[in-house]
């Protein structure tokens with residue numbers, strides 16, 4: 001069974017995109033088939049994985065990006081899949097098994113210009129089209145903007161699990177709290193459209209602490225996050241009974257920023273025994289922890 005996971009927090013800049021790209025790549029390294037879908041109009045994940053030149057072509061026409069399934073509506077999601085997206089200078093495949101559905105800047109029009117039929121909200125159209133390609137994958141990951149507006153709703157509606165990237169600060173905690181509030185409301189408004197085949201509506205399964213500096217004690221922010229998580233668990237609001245702070249946290253490292261410029265996941269940048277290697281191992285451990293963290297085992 002494919003696992004569909006949204007990475008989301010109501011706070012920007014916490015590392016959602018860095019986490020999802022590197023986790024996706026790590027899952028592929030484990031031999032799994034992964035589709036990453038970029039639902040953030042800023043297109044960071046798309047530009048990262050395609051590099052600017054290739055992405056520019058999609059952005060110029062809109063053809064092949066997520067929004068094209070809504071307007072003009074002539075493409076389907078299956079037409080937008082870029083198989084084995086990572087390529088080297090000569091077009092050689094660098095990481096077979098990692099597919100991408102890219103976005104372009106026009107995804108923002110879904111929030112305004114797009115006139116949706118109340119009987120068929122955009123997320124229902126998206127879900128029906130995703131169902132056509134799901135069986136090709138072990139994992140489908142959604143990179144979401146820091147909100148649950150329409151673009152993001154596509155991912156939240158289809159996902160059965162959510163992971164919340166966080167920094168050890170008060171703003172991430174506020175972002176998590178706001179996320180649960182908005183999530184609960186969205187699950188109510190979308191409930192009548194769901195079918196049993198879709199599985200349970202998405203709940204938070206894990207909080208991932210990211211960009212952790214060495215020698216900085218993060219026990220207090222961790223404890224605060226744990227308390228909030230426990231509270232939501234007791235109230236049965238938006239979090240899974242098995243939700244937890246993930247044991248793996250990702251260290252702060254320059255190479256994460258550099259990897260974006262190079263258009264590579266971290267583990268393809270570094271060499272063994274270096275700082276690059278240590279962060280790459282953080283992501284690999286996180287991927288393993290996510291693989292094991294399921295209610296169906």
Ligand SMILES: Nc1ncnc2c1ncn2[C@@H]1O[C@H](COP(=O)(O)OP(=O)(O)O)[C@@H](O)[C@H]1O
Pocket residue numbers: 011012013014015016017018019044210211212250251252253254256257258260
């Ligand atoms: N572990 C890390 N170490 C250092 N920098 C990081 C790390 N994770 C993310 N960053 C940097 O933080 C910034 C925001 O990360 P990004 O993944 O784009 O966040 P978001 O998608 O939540 O907006 C980027 O410049 C990114 O390179």
Ligand SMILES: [Mg+2]
Pocket residue numbers: 016017018040044144
């Ligand atoms: Mg992002």
